[in-house]
Amino acid sequence: xxxxxxxxxxxxxxxxxxxxxxxxxxxxxxxxxxxxxxxxxxxxxxxxxxxxxxxxxxxxxxxxxxxxxxxxxxxxxxxxxxxxxxxxxxxxxxxxxxxxxxxxxxxxxxxxxxxxxxxxxxxxxxxxxxxxxxxx
Numbered sequence: 001x002x003x004x005x006x007x008x009x010x011x012x013x014x015x016x017x018x019x020x021x022x023x024x025x026x027x028x029x030x031x032x033x034x035x036x037x038x039x040x041x042x043x044x045x046x047x048x049x050x051x052x053x054x055x056x057x058x059x060x061x062x063x064x065x066x067x068x069x070x071x072x073x074x075x076x077x078x079x080x081x082x083x084x085x086x087x088x089x090x091x092x093x094x095x096x097x098x099x100x101x102x103x104x105x106x107x108x109x110x111x112x113x114x115x116x117x118x119x120x121x122x123x124x125x126x127x128x129x130x131x132x133x134x135x136x
Contacts, residue, residue, distance in 0.1 A: 026068065027067070027068050028058070028062045028065070028067035028069060028070075030054075030055075030057070030062065032058060032069070032072075034054075035054055035055060038051070048083045051080055052077065052081065052084070055076070055080070059077075068100075069100075071101050071104070072097070074093040074096040074097035074100065075097040075107075077093045078091070078093030081093060087115055087119065090115065091112060094108045095108070
């Protein structure tokens with residue numbers, strides 16, 4: 001009878017010890033996984049505005065609660081902003097991803113460089129057809 005009480009007491013003590021070690025998650029995922037799944041796996045083409053709105057709500061909530069957002073969150077949001085033509089917000093989020101996760105710097109720099117290159121090429125004047133070596 002004493003052995004059973006000791007076993008029960010030991011199991012309860014172990015359970016209490018293990019439950020006290022539980023910690024909060026490293027990142028707040030919010031709607032991020034669902035957005036990724038809808039966009040990539042399901043091929044949901046509702047447009048990026050719905051997803052931008054969901055992710056912006058996650059940012060607000062995470063800031064209010066003091067929670068960290070996962071890797072890729074700001075990069076994905078930056079790409080969504082790029083899709084809708086808001087390059088300023090796109091670049092802000094890509095830079096935020098780079099800042100939060102320095103290991104992403106090479107990829108984020110590539111994206112930012114591509115956006116800047118696209119911006120520059122759209123400002124270059126097009127050469128007229130008459131100036132291509134034709135003599136009158």
